Amino acid sequence: MGTRVVVIGGGLAGMVTAAALRSRFDEVVVLERDKLPDGAEVRKGVPQARHAHLLVSGGARVIESLVPGFLDRMYAEGAHHVNAPGDLVTMVMGWMPRRRGSQFLVASSRALLDWVMRDMVSRDPRVQIRSESPAHELIGDAKRVRGVRGPDGVLEADLVVDTAGRGSRAPKWLAELGAGDVRTEVIDSGLAYVTRVFQAPEAARTRFPIISMQADSHLPEPGRGGVLLPMEGGRWIVTLAGTRGGEPLATVDGYTDFATNRLRHPIMGELIARAEPLTDVYGTRTTSNQRYRYDELDVPEGFVALGDSVAAFNPVYGQGMSISAHSAFVLRGVLADGGSTRQAQRAISRITAGPWEMATGMDMHFPDVRGVQPTRLDRMRRAFADRMTLTAVSRQRVYEAMNATYMLAKPMSSMMAPGVLLDVLRGPIDPPLAEPPLTVDERRRAGL
Numbered sequence: 136m137g138t139r140v141v142v143i144g145g146g147l148a149g150m151v152t153a154a155a156l157r158s159r160f161d162e163v164v165v166l167e168r169d170k171l172p173d174g175a176e177v178r179k180g181v182p183q184a185r186h187a188h189l190l191v192s193g194g195a196r197v198i199e200s201l202v203p204g205f206l207d208r209m210y211a212e213g214a215h216h217v218n219a220p221g222d223l224v225t226m227v228m229g230w231m232p233r234r235r236g237s238q239f240l241v242a243s244s245r246a247l248l249d250w251v252m253r254d255m256v257s258r259d260p261r262v263q264i265r266s267e268s269p270a271h272e273l274i275g276d277a278k279r280v281r282g283v284r285g286p287d288g289v290l291e292a293d294l295v296v297d298t299a300g301r302g303s304r305a306p307k308w309l310a311e312l313g314a315g316d317v318r319t320e321v322i323d324s325g326l327a328y329v330t331r332v333f334q335a336p337e338a339a340r341t342r343f344p345i346i347s348m349q350a351d352s353h354l355p356e357p358g359r360g361g362v363l364l365p366m367e368g369g370r371w372i373v374t375l376a377g378t379r380g381g382e383p384l385a386t387v388d389g390y391t392d393f394a395t396n397r398l399r400h401p402i403m404g405e406l407i408a409r410a411e412p413l414t415d416v417y418g419t420r421t422t423s424n425q426r427y428r429y430d431e432l433d434v435p436e437g438f439v440a441l442g443d444s445v446a447a448f449n450p451v452y453g454q455g456m457s458i459s460a461h462s463a464f465v466l467r468g469v470l471a472d473g474g475s476t477r478q479a480q481r482a483i484s485r486i487t488a489g490p491w492e493m494a495t496g497m498d499m500h501f502p503d504v505r506g507v508q509p510t511r512l513d514r515m516r517r518a519f520a521d522r523m524t525l526t527a528v529s530r531q532r533v534y535e536a537m538n539a540t541y542m543l544a545k546p547m548s549s550m551m552a553p554g555v556l557l558d559v560l561r562g563p564i565d566p567p568l569a570e571p572p573l574t575v576d577e578r579r580r581a582g583l
């Protein structure tokens with residue numbers, strides 16, 4: 136018999152894992168609980184697909200290396216290639232200028248992204264994706280996992296990778312094998328998301344920038360922000376979000392009021408007023424930062440967890456899918472070097488550590504956040520981050536370093552490169568822009 140890896144969960148993390156491991160095992164079996172659609176459709180197990188999803192360049196490049204041709208296929212299906220920050224109209228501590236940069240975002244519906252991945256990965260004869268096949272428990276003992284119980288009985292495996300998402304039952308299953316309890320950390324700003332999809336005005340269906348307004352934790356009120364993402368089919372997906380006490384209502388009136396009157400600038404409301412709504416307003420509160428400290432446990436050999444089942448982040452930072460891709464890439468690398476699954480698990484935890492610091496480091500400053508209180512050191516870190524953001528307005532090297540880190544294209548340490556630090560020390564030259572930097576042509580095409 137050849138070697139087999141079983142992947143629990145056929146979401147994005149499951150697909151990147153299957154793509155990464157197909158060259159290392161004779162057989163890759165993906166067990167997915169849902170009935171998988173034959174196209175770009177939202178499904179029960181991935182409800183977040185109703186909300187704006189950004190694929191940042193660091194993750195996009197890794198996915199492309201695991202699934203060659205992925206980006207071309209996405210663009211052929213109508214996804215937008217968005218230069219960062221050239222095609223970004225972003226408000227952080229004020230509006231940031233637009234200059235062509237070396238990073239990018241892929242803007243599409245999440246359903247399209249999942250479909251393209253699944254379709255491309257499933258064409259490999261080494262990969263079997265079993266729809267309507269929930270995993271029920273792990274088979275093995277505290278020293279070694281040997282398989283999974285699925286709907287057709289026990290499926291033996293040399294390696295089991297859990298990618299069952301935020302609600303994964305792997306911690307419970309491992310405890311049942313006697314492997315101990317995995318410690319969980321949760322840091323929750325109480326963020327609520329509401330999303331609606333629009334048909335963009337005809338002239339704005341192509342070459343339109345992403346509009347992003349980040350919540351400002353310096354204000355003595357809950358954080359409120361939003362993002363408008365162009366996607367396939369000439370549509371815009373517009374997600375609005377507010378932290379505890381400032382949550383938008385998931386109704387048409389509540390949504391419109393939030394976009395028009397509650398954000399720091401009315402641009403979002405002005406744009407959607409000129410677009411045609413295509414859907415209801417959908418809400419979610421699945422936004423806390425949550426991580427399982429598998430790195431602290433003697434995880435049985437033959438088992439690895441990856442993706443949201445290890446660390447899930449406040450989605451406004453747009454990093455979850457890309458962290459999954461990096462993690463699958465590293466898993467393959469550790470196994471190729473002869474490392475153990477425990478070593479791979481610790482390497483995956485290290486990948487999630489930087490984004491965790493970043494996301495929780497921002498979230499902890501919003502009112503009534505749960506799970507953490509900012510210390511003096513945290514406030515000093517934020518003061519440094521503020522100076523960096525204000526410096527990035529006029530110093531391209533700083534903006535590039537911030538973007539590359541945020542887009543998971545370079546490690547956090549690249550923000551501490553001597554040249555970048557020197558620029559931050561010199562400080563800002565110009566203040567942020569007072570108005571969103573849409574061009575005259577973009578305004579005209581959007582009907583503003």
Ligand SMILES: Cc1cc2nc3c(=O)[nH]c(=O)nc-3n(C[C@H](O)[C@H](O)[C@H](O)COP(=O)(O)OP(=O)(O)OC[C@H]3O[C@@H](n4cnc5c(N)ncnc54)[C@H](O)[C@@H]3O)c2cc1C
Pocket residue numbers: 143144145146147148149166167168169179180181183186187188189190191268269270271298299300301303328419421422441442443444450451452453454455456457459
């Ligand atoms: C509102 C929202 C917005 C987001 N926006 C972004 C963004 O802009 N950019 C970004 O990069 N990330 C974003 N994320 C995060 C992103 O969705 C996840 O990081 C990404 O989907 C990877 O998740 P996953 O595959 O680990 O888990 P999931 O997407 O949750 O997939 C888990 C899969 O496992 C299946 N499953 C569960 N239990 C079992 C079982 N027992 N047996 C078999 N199958 C099972 C489920 O049906 C599902 O298919 C967002 C998340 C949310 C909630």
